[in-house]
Amino acid sequence: MAGEKRSQEDSHSTRVIRVVFLALLLDLLGFTLILPLLPSILDHYSQKGDDAYQSLQNIVDWFRGAVGVPMETKYNNVLFGGLIGSLYSLLQFISSPVIGAASDKHGRKPLLLLTTVGVTTSYVLWAVSSSFGVFLLSRVVGGVCKGSVSLCTAIVADLPCPKARSKGMAMIGVSFSLGFTLGPIMGAYFALRSVDAELFYQGPALLAVFFSISDILFILLMLPETLHQDGKDSSDASGVQEVGDLLNPVALFNFSAVTRTKEPPSKQQMRNLKVLGLVYFAYLFFFSGLEFTLSFLTHQRFQFSSMEQGKMYFFIGITMAAFQGGYARRIQPSRQIQTVRMAILAIIPAFLIIAVAWNLVLLYVGLFLYSFAAAVVVPCLSAQVSGHGTVRQKGTVMGILRSLGALARALGPVVASSVYWLSGAETCFVVSSAFFIVPLFLLGCLERHKED
Structure with a gap:
């Protein structure tokens, strides 16, 4: 009987992982279609003399002057896109824990359907965006409603x-890699196929x-509800207190909302959860900064065109997909922290090599190590965090992590980018790579907690 039950659980887990993988892949294909088009979209609204665009352009001009970015169209587009990306991320910072906590009360499937409807609305707004204001509204709606990752x-x-959780987190990573590899190519193709040059973005938007x-x-037809009825509506926190815990940055770093349920984690679990959250934040803070400035470096040093940039990201x-599908999903839970340490140790020489790379061979050696770390760290940390808390807290925990x-x-x-333009590419990459010692130190603290 025990063996039969175990087999049923394995079969159910495999089905859930497959459905999550495909659902998230569909979501990410739609999300990434816009990435190669963003510079052209910004040029489009710039040439129209759009008032909303000009207002945002003034902010970009101020930032450019503050950090000494050259007056070039290429840099303007990257900075403008970065500003929109930062707005999107800030909206995710606000909405992700709220969406995750709501799924603990009302179920994963209803919230995933609701947020996907919201994302669909954002794509419809993009398709009809005759002004930059409507386009920006579409990004705001998308940022608020983008709950697929934290819910998955x-x-x-x-x-x-x-x-199974470890394998599932790795497969989520594979869906990211495939989505960010295939989506931009499809977006560029459908934009080129557009009959009306003025509305080149409508084809990709309608595809999204x-x-x-x-x-x-x-999701409606294939995804089973994984949160059982006894896991819902269990929080004993007041509504005001709960919302405060989900919006206050200090409370988020402390995972305060997790302690407001009827079965709060032990002090040991909470210490580990806080350390894992700090590791996750510190790693992505340094990683995303260097990831963003990578296109500056390759354009400035190697004169990469948009097509060459696309080949690099391909x-x-x-x-990343090869590492996640072939290696990361097979990592045993007991070895995940050790693997994260190894990956972060690999990313330090990766960025150092990129910093001094004056030929393409060295650059791609650095990018290979970079890809290994990017493929391993987030899935392993997510899998580790997913083991904390009861079923009544999983949505809140993963929403806060997101x-x-x-x-x-x-x-x-x-x-x-500020360090890059004030001190140069080499200084930016060398100094930032050295700061990866911070998440490594925090991982050591996590192990000491385990030994206490």
Whole structure:
């Protein structure tokens, strides 16, 4: 009987992982279609003399002057896109823990359907965005409603077996790699196929709507509810206190909302959870900053065109997918922290090599090590965090983790680009790579807690 029950659980876990993988892939394909088009979209609204665009341009001009960025169209587009990306990440920082906590009360599937409907609405707004204001509104709606990642990680966290959770987090990583590899290519292709040059973005936008509607139907028909009824509506915190814990940055770093349930984690678990959250934030803060400035470096040093930049990111995406599908999903839960340490140790020479790379061979050696770390760290940390808390807390835990990552991705590029233009590419990459000792130190603290 025990063996039969174990077999049923394994079969259920495998089905959930497959559905989550495909649902998130559909979501990410729609999300990434816009990435190669953003510079052209910004040029489009710039040439139209759009008032809302000019207002935001004034902020970009101020930032450019503050950090000494050259007056070049290429840099303007990257900075403008970075500003929009930071806004998107800040909205994710606010909404992710709220969405995660709501899923603990009302179920994963209803919240995933609701947020996907919101994302679909953002794509419809993009398709009809005759002004920059409407386009920016579409990004705001998308940022607020983009709950798929935190909800999918919560669904995987609901799985009873640590090994299944580890595999699920790795497969989420594979969906990211494939989405960010295939989506931009599809977006560029459909933009080039546009009949009306003025509305070149409508084809990709309508394709994003198609992917998102397909995702809604797929979730509705194929995704089982992983949060059982006895896991819902269990929080004993007041509404005001709960919202405060989900919006206050200090409370988020302390995972305060997790302690407001009827079965709060032990002090040992809370210490580990806080350390893992700090490791996650510190790693993504430094990583996202260097990731953002990488396109500056390759453009400035190697004169990479947009196509060459695309080939570089295609290499990164395919390499990450290979590591995640072939290696990361097989990492045993007991070895995840050790693997994270190894990956962070690999990323230090990766960025040092990129910093001094004056030929393409060295650059791609650095990018290979970079891809290995990017493929391993987040899935392993997510799997470790998913083991904390009861079923009543998984959505809140994973939502807070996603929120900390979004905050890191909002702040990291601003800091790194400032250092880049004030001190140069080499200084930026060398100094930032040295700071990866911070998450390594925190991992050591986590192990000491385990030994206490």
